Amino acid sequence: MPDRLVPVILCGGSGSRLWPMSRRLLPKQFLPLVTEHTLLQDTMLRLRGLEDCGAPVAVLNHEHRFLAAEQLQEIGVQSRSMLLEPLGRNTAPAVAVAAQHVAREDPHAVLLVLPADHLIADAAAFHRAVRTAAAIARDGLLVTFGIAPTYPATGFGYIEAGEPLPAHDGAFRIRRFVEKPDAQRAQAFLDQGGHFWNGGMFAFTAQTFLAELERLRPDVLAAASKALAGAARDLDFLRLERDAFSACPAESIDYAVMERTDRGAVVRADMGWSDVGSWSALWETSAQDAAGNVARGDVWLHGAERCYVRADARHVSVLGAQDLVIVETDDALLVAARERAQEVKEVVERLDRQKRSEHVSHTRVYRPWGYYESVDSGERFQVKRLMVKPGHGLSLQLHRKRAEHWVVVKGRATVTRGEETVTLEENQSTFIPVGTKHRLQNLTDSPVFLIEVQSGSYLGEDDIERFDDRYGRS
Numbered sequence: 175m176p177d178r179l180v181p182v183i184l185c186g187g188s189g190s191r192l193w194p195m196s197r198r199l200l201p202k203q204f205l206p207l208v209t210e211h212t213l214l215q216d217t218m219l220r221l222r223g224l225e226d227c228g229a230p231v232a233v234l235n236h237e238h239r240f241l242a243a244e245q246l247q248e249i250g251v252q253s254r255s256m257l258l259e260p261l262g263r264n265t266a267p268a269v270a271v272a273a274q275h276v277a278r279e280d281p282h283a284v285l286l287v288l289p290a291d292h293l294i295a296d297a298a299a300f301h302r303a304v305r306t307a308a309a310i311a312r313d314g315l316l317v318t319f320g321i322a323p324t325y326p327a328t329g330f331g332y333i334e335a336g337e338p339l340p341a342h343d344g345a346f347r348i349r350r351f352v353e354k355p356d357a358q359r360a361q362a363f364l365d366q367g368g369h370f371w372n373g374g375m376f377a378f379t380a381q382t383f384l385a386e387l388e389r390l391r392p393d394v395l396a397a398a399s400k401a402l403a404g405a406a407r408d409l410d411f412l413r414l415e416r417d418a419f420s421a422c423p424a425e426s427i428d429y430a431v432m433e434r435t436d437r438g439a440v441v442r443a444d445m446g447w448s449d450v451g452s453w454s455a456l457w458e459t460s461a462q463d464a465a466g467n468v469a470r471g472d473v474w475l476h477g478a479e480r481c482y483v484r485a486d487a488r489h490v491s492v493l494g495a496q497d498l499v500i501v502e503t504d505d506a507l508l509v510a511a512r513e514r515a516q517e518v519k520e521v522v523e524r525l526d527r528q529k530r531s532e533h534v535s536h537t538r539v540y541r542p543w544g545y546y547e548s549v550d551s552g553e554r555f556q557v558k559r560l561m562v563k564p565g566h567g568l569s570l571q572l573h574r575k576r577a578e579h580w581v582v583v584k585g586r587a588t589v590t591r592g593e594e595t596v597t598l599e600e601n602q603s604t605f606i607p608v609g610t611k612h613r614l615q616n617l618t619d620s621p622v623f624l625i626e627v628q629s630g631s632y633l634g635e636d637d638i639e640r641f642d643d644r645y646g647r648s
Contacts, residue, residue, distance in 0.1 A: 191452045572612065
């Protein structure tokens with residue numbers, strides 16, 4: 175269908191300011207931080223009801239491909255394509271690849287570019303803004319969504335509106351973009367009016383965006399084109415060519431195109447938007463009790479005021495505290511003054527410098543076949559709890575430096591060990607010697623749970639030699 179709307183969902187980003195919930199292997203867009211759905215799922219569900227809206231194109235890091243695919247499947251969303259980035263290069267290269275991909279079939283399609291990790295409380299207002307933006311985009315303009323400011327924020331960039339666009343209520347030409355201001359200047363923008371927060375959402379036709387990118391940043395377009403031309407199909411994913419994409423300049427759409435084009439427009443969007451960029455942002459957008467507190471999980475508050483408290487694994491009691499952020503997981507605890515929540519990224523940077531793992535993954539690590547959880551570890555041993563989904567299985571593999579002992583605690587597992595294949599029921603076990611080819615499968619319609627005990631001179635996840643893998647990892 176010509177001129178239809180094609181959502182482009184940008185699923186990158188690490189969400190480091192939302193540590194310890196958000197981590198490198200499970201960043202905030204894949205977490206249920208606001209509703210029972212993840213932020214990615216909420217972004218997809220928000221598209222329902224938009225006229226002529228086609229299947230979305232998702233652009234994401236290759237490490238998150240199975241996680242994203244499973245979350246879309248859970249809500250019944252079939253993507254048009256899932257484009258895998260070998261590494262993050264900011265938004266301009268990501269959208270350039272998506273635009274070229276869509277333009278192969280329909281260069282006049284309107285791309286609705288949305289981050290996967292934003293909150294929009296008013297879906298009806300969002301739909302109205304999208305309809306306006308799409309109509310303007312079909313006239314050859316590049317449209318961004320301007321969020322009506324509610325306070326003098328210093329953490330967002332601003333857009334100054336220019337001349338109104340006739341026949342489009344609440345739409346303007348863009349006069350200029352303004353970098354994140356100090357508090358005094360942000361207050362002046364609020365008092366003056368005509369300034370919007372830059373929400374990082376866009377609408378333009380594939381043809382218009384690519385033409386402007388070729389005019390303003392041909393180097394970005396050339397590298398993205400080469401990465402797409404060399405892309406390889408990987409199951410249901412399209413894996414961009416690594417060297418070409420890695421060579422692409424890392425720039426945002428704003429810097430590469432929107433701040434330089436003379437075809438920019440902004441649509442005012444009053445839709446309860448938040449970039450969910452910090453724990454204080456989550457506190458602001460969440461329902462609060464009479465004392466201004468937000469509590470999630472097994473939390474007891476007594477005499478506390480204006481706190482955000484989240485308990486993921488254990489009970490948390492808070493007595494007489496004010497303006498704190500307290501976030502608990504099974505392996506980390508964050509306690510911070512709410513006004514300094516933006517500085518959480520410094521904790522993540524310190525953990526990275528120390529080569530720790532608490533910023534990389536949770537104790538539960540998701541894999542396409544299920545997940546594993548670390549239970550205990552010590553010198554030359556490690557204990558994990560595994561869950562294998564119905565109809566799934568691990569690759570046929572061997573380890574050079576460790577042996578493994580599996581005990582089935584629930585369900586029925588099919589185990590290949592060397593030349594033999596056996597079925598293990600609950601309370602049965604098997605031993606996998608060092609250097610032995612093996613595979614673990616769940617051929618039933620119920621999850622299977624196992625305890626895995628590893629022992630050996632090296633227990634790292636990279637001691638895996640795969641011979642056959644249904645997920646294309648061999």
